[in-house]
Amino acid sequence: MKQVSRFLVVALVISLFGCGPQKQAQSTDEAPNEIMKAKLEDYKKVRLTADLTSLSEKEKKMIPKLIEAAQIMDGLFWYEAYGQKDSLLSTIEDEATRAYVKINYGPWDRLDNNKPFIDGVGTKPPGANFYPTDMTKEEFEAADLEGKASLYTFIRRDENGQLIAIPYYEMFSEEVQRVSALLLECADLAEDSGLKAYLKHRAEALLTDDYQPSDMAWMDMKTNGIDIVIGPIENYEDALYNYKAAHEAYVLIKDRTWSDRLSKYAAFLPELQRGLPVPDAYKAEEPGSDADLNAYDVVYYAGDCNSGSKTIAINLPNDEQVQLAKGSRRLQLKNAMRAKFDEILLPISKVLITPDQQQYITFDAFFANTMFHEVAHGLGIKNTINGKGTVRAALQEHGSALEEGKADILGLYMITQLHEKGELEGQIEDYYTTFMAGIFRSVRFGAASAHGKANMIRFNFFNEYGAFAQNEDGTYRVDFAKMKEAMDALSELILTLQGNGDYAGVDALVKEKGTIGAALQTDLSKLEAQDIPVDIVFEQGVEVLGL
Secondary structure (H helix, E strand, O other), rough: OOOHHHHHHHHHOOOOOOOOOOOOOOOEEEEHHHHHHHHHHOOOEEOOOOOOOOOHHHHHHHHHHHHHHHHHHHHHHHHHHOHHHHHHHOOOOOOHHHHHHHHOOOEEEOOOOOOOOOEEOOOOOOOOOOOOOOOHHHHHHHHHOOOOOOOOOOEEEEEOOOOEEEEHHHHHHHHHHHHHHHHHHHHHOOOOOHHHHHHHHHHHHHHHHOHHHHHHHHHHOOOOOOOEEHHHHHEEEEEEEOOOOOOOEEEEEEEEEHHHHHOHHHHHHHHHHOOOOOOOHHHOOOOOOOOEEEEEEEEEEHHHHHHHOOEEEEEEEEOOOHHHHHOOOOEEHHHHHHHHHHHHHHHHHHEEEEEHHHHHHOOHHHHHHHHHHHHHHOOOEEEOOOOEEEEHHHHHHHHHHHHHHHHHHHHHHHHHHHHHHOOOOOHHHHHHHHHHHHHHHOOOOOOOHHHHHHHHHHHHHHHHHOOOOOOOOOEEEEOOOHHHHHHHHHHHHHHHHHOOOOOOHHHHHHHOOOOOOHHHHHHHHHHHHHHOOOOEEEOOHHHHHHH
């Protein structure tokens, strides 16, 4: 992978402050090799493979080019998350520490609330490397600066110390030109007209930071056999404001058999929206009817989605206008999902779910819970009802955690409704019990993760409602009737907070319930003692695929 060079030139010209920690890290006796090896064991290594026999020869030629483009995204995310990757890694001789740095894209442990695991680096800046580290919120909010809240600008200082905004396509000009060229090469190879159009639009978007036309084109794809999600997309890494999008990429191969099984569910979105347990004002928006569900095997992760805990399903685009016009696409990453179920969720259930309910832990329920989480992002409300703008803007750094919490709980609501209508196979006990085990899986991601924080809130909320009870042997028994009550109550609370753009209310909820109490910590320690991994890490690339 070539070095990210453009931003280094910009750094020299305008004296950037906040380009990652300036004090270089050194591995010390406080983080010896054995401790780092133990940390590495929190991640189960998985070979990321897929059946390529359904692909045409031209599609097989596209895969290496798409992976090369993804690798460039990886370098851009390194800069956004930390700063200069090579200067950090060059100071570390211990291989275990180097490997853990690579998993975390920096010296802060994403599974341990971003605590530094290398001496000398200090606390991770809330705004990562998107803003100057010496910038205060008051300074940012007082600045009359065009584009300061854009998803696609870095905030830096000029030679006079004043804040300026630099568009991504300028900061990363050399890199995005190379990625754009690779996508155009793939467009020439593409035999599917929808994929060809999307690749051309996305190639242009990377050069302009205008992503909406390519998002629309991505929504119009229906028959493509391969896909790539690429660019600055999610804003989890910006914990200061949740404004800035981070670069990432997934290279994907469609599983047509599983996709056919899922196709019917998107049609129920408008009906399910009308049935949400909130007043009409909070469900007045009509979810896009052109949404679709598909299953994929992912063959390459890069950047934001590859940092720390790995994504197993995708709901995009995030653009509220595109969602209202066309809905969204939900991509279930079946091979990665299967690895997490086999290596993590099943072992967790053996430790923490009461033996007579372990029969309800199934892959189909795990798949459905994950899928409907992504579908549920399309439900609810995107714009506040009181003129505070979008929910995302109004809730700032709390927006992502609350949105993930909404998707979790409304996903369970959707499952309940569809099961009662006879549209979903299996026992409702399967879905509820697997959902409960899933809380233990996701809460281990820690408060630094939006998903982890959402699960902490839900665990504490469900506990108060008696949705589960802990037996004398330490295992949990689900009370299915009370879980349904808790589901409805939490759905109403989250949707109301979002619709009101109630930042203070969300802040109070996070502080009160977004924590791991002593009893839950004891449960998590049991999982650690059983050497159950927290997440997965990949062996991936062209060689692994045999291309």
